[in-house]
Amino acid sequence: MNGSKPKLLQGNEACVEGAIAAGLKFFAGYPITPSTEIAELCAARLPQVGGKFLQMEDEIASMAAICGASLAGRKSMTATSGPGFSLKQENIGFAVEAEIPCVVVDVQRVGPSTGMPTSAAQGDVMQARWGTHGDHEIVVLSPSSVLEAYTLTVTAFNIAEELRTPVILLMDEMVGHLREKVVLPEKSELVVRDRAKPDLPPGQYKPYADYGDPAKIAPLAAFGEGYKYHVTGLTHGEDGFPTNNPQAGATQIKRINDKITYRKKDLPQAEELFTDDAEVFVFSFGGTARSAKKAVRDARAAGLKAGLIRPVTIWPFLEEPLLKAKAKKPKAVIVPEMNLGQIVRPVKRVIGDTCPVVGLNKLGGQYIEPDEILEAVKEAILRGSAS
Amino acid sequence: MRREFRLAGAGGQGLITAAIILAAAAAEHTEYNAVQSQSYGPESRGGSSKADVIIADEEIDYPEVKNPDVLLVMTQEAFDKFAPGVRPGGTIIVDDTYVKDVPPVDANIMRYSISAKAKELGREIVANIVALGLLVGVTGIVPEDATLQSVLARVPKGTEELNEKAFLAGVQAAKEIV
Amino acid sequence: MALPLEKYLRVGKLPHIWCPGCGHGIVTQAIIRAIDETGLDTEETVIVSGIGCSSRAPGYMNFDTLHTTHGRAIPFATGIKMANPELNVIVITGDGDAAAIGGNHLIHAARRNIGLTVVCFNNNIYGMTSGQYSPLTPRGSYASTAPYGMFERPFDLCELVKGAGGSFIARSTAYHTRHLTNMIKEALKYEGFSFVDALSQCPTYYGRRNRLRTPLDMLNWLRDRAVPASSWDKMTPEEKDGKFPIGILVNQPSTELTKVYGEVMVKAAAEGGRG
Numbered sequence: 001m002n003g004s005k006p007k008l009l010q011g012n013e014a015c016v017e018g019a020i021a022a023g024l025k026f027f028a029g030y031p032i033t034p035s036t037e038i039a040e041l042c043a044a045r046l047p048q049v050g051g052k053f054l055q056m057e058d059e060i061a062s063m064a065a066i067c068g069a070s071l072a073g074r075k076s077m078t079a080t081s082g083p084g085f086s087l088k089q090e091n092i093g094f095a096v097e098a099e100i101p102c103v104v105v106d107v108q109r110v111g112p113s114t115g116m117p118t119s120a121a122q123g124d125v126m127q128a129r130w131g132t133h134g135d136h137e138i139v140v141l142s143p144s145s146v147l148e149a150y151t152l153t154v155t156a157f158n159i160a161e162e163l164r165t166p167v168i169l170l171m172d173e174m175v176g177h178l179r180e181k182v183v184l185p186e187k188s189e190l191v192v193r194d195r196a197k198p199d200l201p202p203g204q205y206k207p208y209a210d211y212g213d214p215a216k217i218a219p220l221a222a223f224g225e226g227y228k229y230h231v232t233g234l235t236h237g238e239d240g241f242p243t244n245n246p247q248a249g250a251t252q253i254k255r256i257n258d259k260i261t262y263r264k265k266d267l268p269q270a271e272e273l274f275t276d277d278a279e280v281f282v283f284s285f286g287g288t289a290r291s292a293k294k295a296v297r298d299a300r301a302a303g304l305k306a307g308l309i310r311p312v313t314i315w316p317f318l319e320e321p322l323l324k325a326k327a328k329k330p331k332a333v334i335v336p337e338m339n340l341g342q343i344v345r346p347v348k349r350v351i352g353d354t355c356p357v358v359g360l361n362k363l364g365g366q367y368i369e370p371d372e373i374l375e376a377v378k379e380a381i382l383r384g385s386a387s
Numbered sequence: 388m389r390r391e392f393r394l395a396g397a398g399g400q401g402l403i404t405a406a407i408i409l410a411a412a413a414a415e416h417t418e419y420n421a422v423q424s425q426s427y428g429p430e431s432r433g434g435s436s437k438a439d440v441i442i443a444d445e446e447i448d449y450p451e452v453k454n455p456d457v458l459l460v461m462t463q464e465a466f467d468k469f470a471p472g473v474r475p476g477g478t479i480i481v482d483d484t485y486v487k488d489v490p491p492v493d494a495n496i497m498r499y500s501i502s503a504k505a506k507e508l509g510r511e512i513v514a515n516i517v518a519l520g521l522l523v524g525v526t527g528i529v530p531e532d533a534t535l536q537s538v539l540a541r542v543p544k545g546t547e548e549l550n551e552k553a554f555l556a557g558v559q560a561a562k563e564i565v
Numbered sequence: 566m567a568l569p570l571e572k573y574l575r576v577g578k579l580p581h582i583w584c585p586g587c588g589h590g591i592v593t594q595a596i597i598r599a600i601d602e603t604g605l606d607t608e609e610t611v612i613v614s615g616i617g618c619s620s621r622a623p624g625y626m627n628f629d630t631l632h633t634t635h636g637r638a639i640p641f642a643t644g645i646k647m648a649n650p651e652l653n654v655i656v657i658t659g660d661g662d663a664a665a666i667g668g669n670h671l672i673h674a675a676r677r678n679i680g681l682t683v684v685c686f687n688n689n690i691y692g693m694t695s696g697q698y699s700p701l702t703p704r705g706s707y708a709s710t711a712p713y714g715m716f717e718r719p720f721d722l723c724e725l726v727k728g729a730g731g732s733f734i735a736r737s738t739a740y741h742t743r744h745l746t747n748m749i750k751e752a753l754k755y756e757g758f759s760f761v762d763a764l765s766q767c768p769t770y771y772g773r774r775n776r777l778r779t780p781l782d783m784l785n786w787l788r789d790r791a792v793p794a795s796s797w798d799k800m801t802p803e804e805k806d807g808k809f810p811i812g813i814l815v816n817q818p819s820t821e822l823t824k825v826y827g828e829v830m831v832k833a834a835a836e837g838g839r840g
Contacts, residue, residue, distance in 0.1 A: 008407070008414040008421060026648050028640075047833035052647050052826060057673040061640035064633065068613070068644025071631060072652065076644070094634050178450055179407060179423040181414035223629040223645060224652050226608040230575075230624060232632035241578065241624060294448035370449050 006183050011149040011175040012037035014182065015079070015105060016045060018153030022192055024103075025051040025074040028065035030058055030084060033117040034173040035107035038079035059084040063091035067100045071231060073222025075157055079105035082115060085124060085131065092166055093132030094233045099208065099256060101160040101195060101220070103153065105169045107176040108286075110365045119365020120173035122286055125342035128168050129315045135253055137260035140168045140315040141268060144289040146180035152312070155268055158193040163259055164217050170314060172338070174287030174367060195220055202227045206238045210255055214262035261316060268312035270321040274300055278307025280380045281325045281333045283347055285311050288336050288368050295373035306377045314343065322350040329354065331384025334376045336360035336368045356380070388419075389443035390528060391452040394518070395469050396461030396482070398436045401515030405459075406438030408519060408537045409529070413442045416533030422450045435464055442528055458494075459522055460486055461501065461514065470494070480522055482514070497525060499560050505553060513553035516542070520557020525565060531558050572607065573597045575627050582621055584692075586772075586780030588739035588765030588787075592686050593622045595742060595763070596655065599749035610653040613642040615667060617693045619659035619686030619765075636667030639674045642681050650823035653753070656683040660701040661691045664720050668700070671722075671760075672729035678757040679822040684749060685722060685760070688767040696770030703807075707774040723814050726760045733759035734815040736794075738787040739766055741811060751813060757821040764791075764809075 009017070016038055019027075027042035029035075043053045051074075056062040059080055066076035080088060085106045095102055108124045110116035124131075128140045139159050143149040149171060156167040196219035198205045207229045209218040218238075221227035234242035235249040243249055271289075273296055275281065280299075284292035289310040299306035309321045325333065332355050335344040341359040348357045360376050362368045392409065394402040403425050410423035425438040439452035454474040460466040461482040466489065473479055475493040483489075484502035499521055505514035516538060523534045535554055542550045570576055574597070583589050600610065612628050614620035616635035623630035633641045638656045646654045663671050663685045674681060690708060691697040698708035701722060702715045723734050733755040737745035745763055752759035766772065766783035777783045792800065794812030 006414055008411040008423070026644065028644060028647075044833070047826070047830040048837065050830070052830075054643070054647055056640060056643075057669050060637060061643070061670055061673070064637040064640035065644030065647070067633075068631070068641035068646075069648035070644075071629075072611075072645045072648035074648040076648075090634055091637065174424075174450070177424065179410055180447075180450075181410075181419075181421045222649075223611045223631075224609055224649055228608065228627055228629055230630045230632070232624070233634055234632065290448045290450060297448070367449075367451055369451075369453075 004183055004186060006181050008179050009146050009182050010037060010177060010179045011143070011146045011171060012107065012177065013041055014146045014150040015153045015169065015171070016041040017184065018150035019077050019103065019157065020045060020049055020051070021150075021187065021190055022154040022157035023075045023194065024077050024157070026066060026069035026076045027051070027078065028054045028056050028062040028069070028076070029078050030056055030062050030080065032059070032081045032084045034109055034176050035079045035081045035105060037176075038105060038107075059087035060091060063088040063104070066102045067091060067095050067098070070100045070102050071223050073224070075101070075161070077103040077105065079107065081107045082109045082111045082124065083113065085127060089131040093134060093136070095166040096132065096136045096138065096256065097233050097235075098231050099164040099220070100166070101164055102166050103156045103160055103169060104166055105171060108170065108172040110363070116365045118173070120287060120367065121338045121365060122172050122288060123339040123342070124170065125314060125337070125339065128170050135257060137257045138168060138315055139163070139165065139260060139267060139313065140170050141312060142170045142286045142314045143175055144286050144310065145175065146178060147182045147184075148312075149175060150182065150184060152268065154190055154192065158191065159267065161193050161195040162217075163263060164195070164220055165256075165260065170286065172287045197221065198227065205229065207231070207240045208236060208238045208252065210238050210251060214255070214258040217259055264316050264318070267316070270312060270318055271308070271310040272321060273308040274305075275307035275309060275321070275325065277305055278325070278328070279305040279331050279384065280377050281307050281309055281330050282373060282377065283309045283311070283322070283333055283335045283343070284337070285314055285343060288338055291368050291370045292336055292373055294370035295377060298370060298374050299377045304377055304381055317346040319350050322347060326351055326354050332356045332358055332380035334358045334360055334373065334380060336373050336376075338362055338368060389441065389445065389447070390457070391455045392440040392442070392457045392459070392522070393437065393452050393455035393469055394440070394459045395435070395437045395465035398434055400436065400461050401512065402436050402459075402461065403438040404541070405515040405519045406440050408534065408541050409522070410440045410442070411541065412529045412534040412537040415537065417529055419444055420447050422447050424450050435462070435468070437465070437469070457522065457526055459518055461518065462486065463488060478525065480518070480525060482518065497564050499564060501557070504556055504560070508552050508556060509549055513549055516550045516553040517557040517560070520554040521561050522557070524558040524561025568597060568601055571627070573600065573627055575625055578625050581625055583618060584769040586766070586768040586783070587618070588688060588767070588783070589619055589622065589686050591739040591742055592684065592745065592763045592765050593625070595745040596657070596684060596749055597626070598746045599753055602746070603750055603753045605653050605753065609651065610655065611642075611645055612655045612657060613638045613645065614657040615659070615662035617659035617662050617691070618688075619657055620662060622657050622686070636662050636665070637670065638662065639667060639670040639681065639683065643674060643679055646679055646681060646823060647826070650680070654681045655753070656681050658683060658685050660685060660687045660689055660699045660722070664700040664722055664725070671726065675726045675729040675731035675758050675760065677822045678730070678732055678819055680757055682749070682752045682755070682759045683761070684752070685762050686765045687722065687762055688765040688771060689719070690767050690771040692767045692770050696774065706771070708771075721809075722762050723760070727815050731760050731815060732757050732817045732819045735760070735813045736762040736764070736809065736811045738764040738791055738811065740784045740787040741791065744811065748813065755818070757819055
């Protein structure tokens, strides 16, 4: 589905169309609200475009299956929500450790546990970052519109393939279920990256080669191409075989972290609005950023100097726009999120004592309304002027 | 310009479909922006149902409808719940097949036996499309022919004729009421 | 018959980690012999395992090999087979891996009839973690977590797979090496989902606790309990007690999943799918 004709699309549908445009060839999933439409649409669309869909027996199997399909050389994706995201974590860690490109969509709903299945939340921010055990970096992208659900899915595949890592598309119910007018980019406008293939013959190929340079990542041969290599979740050496050597183990873990932090600057950056002369910054992502944008526009209309920072990449955390904001000695940074305060933590770490960092939190599946953010902006300006 | 629509009634009345068609007609056949959302929840399995559409000539940031300009209600419960929230001076389209008690509110109330008309046309299941025709006819928010195209593109194969009749009946009713 | 070792084994990765007297080397050898005799292309054959003693086998085997998470070898393998149906996909799993944590995947792979060959190295104990009971530990046997004897009922894994719709099921033991090789060969030739319950011995953690101290005691124990499938049905319940049938237990060919999905793709391309 491409072309310049405007269409009404749902966030979840746009994600599937983006995935197909990026070359998705295998989807494995398990029904769970509010991400189910992604599985349903993949079931219909993939076999039309030479891809395959399988509804697995559970969430764990879905994550496992996409790792397997990716090792067999096909671009792979799964989608889930809250409880399913928890279940997938072990095999997300496997994909991190074994450096298997894949895309995991989490359409956030209210938790913990079964929570409120049909209601929006942004409570998986920290789980996306730290859900699997052990030291690891992970790339997490958060769309705030239906169009972005499309474009960021393409980007997620590009990053996954290029960095040989799972990428998490952290949506929320608000964006996943929203239908919105979009004009999808033409195929020619899309950048689609495919994974690098080894240029060394089997025998010399090292699937986990350490080039001593985080910019260089070993290409990934597909199973069946004659390389006969080994993949394991055990800490391993450059040849892929397990190692108990502490130095080799440490080096391997460090390498899979460094390859991502090194490329932080190439990941989707923050959208900024009125930040040049802002006195109060609103830092907001995903669906909530829509309210934040409205609030900032309303504030400007009322003569208040508010600015918006909307991080598109959530993890690794983008310090840059906040450091720029910090240098302006703002009166406050307001952080609205549909949770009890998760993304606010790294914001506080970056801003430090420069100004108050104010969490604006809402639970129970209720959207944060623009007026609530606007109120917080007004209050911050008042308080800032008083002090 | 930003106009907010709320379509509310019972699960099974097809109001989410009607809302999607309305938003699609605006998105795909006009210059306007459009968003559509709905409340899920226990409501989506029977019980009450609510779908919102916003149509605007500007960017639509916040997608939730707070005080609709136009409210379509197809159950008494929906009227009782949502009528007080309508923007003062807005429009309420009432299916008087099911909504019998309509106390005065600060809105322009339009009554029509939507479900009865659908039944008369053949099947009550097309009441949502009668309602859509009525809503489009009353508000003029999107062209009638464009909306009909969206209807035909999104209803199940084999039901096009009945749905077209339903839509045109709604449009006709709007002319009579207005 | 001598096997060309380098063709099938990563000789440089030996010696293996298994304890002296472990049956897993025998079962691994049976798989390799079966591959050799079937003539599978080593470049088009992928070996997938989960976690446990058995699951270390692929590391020594000269193929594309994937050592996954505990219990999940089958869904990883399912993804591989779906992505590239041309590949021969063999799963090596253990009784904890296949019957406990991964039991759900086993029954669903059997139900789907996806073209994997699953060989369960069944030593009825958790060896890697030093001797806890598994769902296949016989009643009354001792394990580190059954210090008063196994008090739960065990599975019959072949019956489980059969109940899930498995269309090729066989059993053999590390004692019956030639027979085991033949069972795996037949399984490899079978196009759909094939399952081989390969009973193996763990003298270190099972034998020592259960008066089967030496590997030989354990192999004899496997021998004495095995009954040819052809005789099994004629036996009374009393005669069957403590014994198990070996041989091909189920062989009812049915269309393999990726073949069926090929038809789905043709249909989808033609009619565009229904909402």
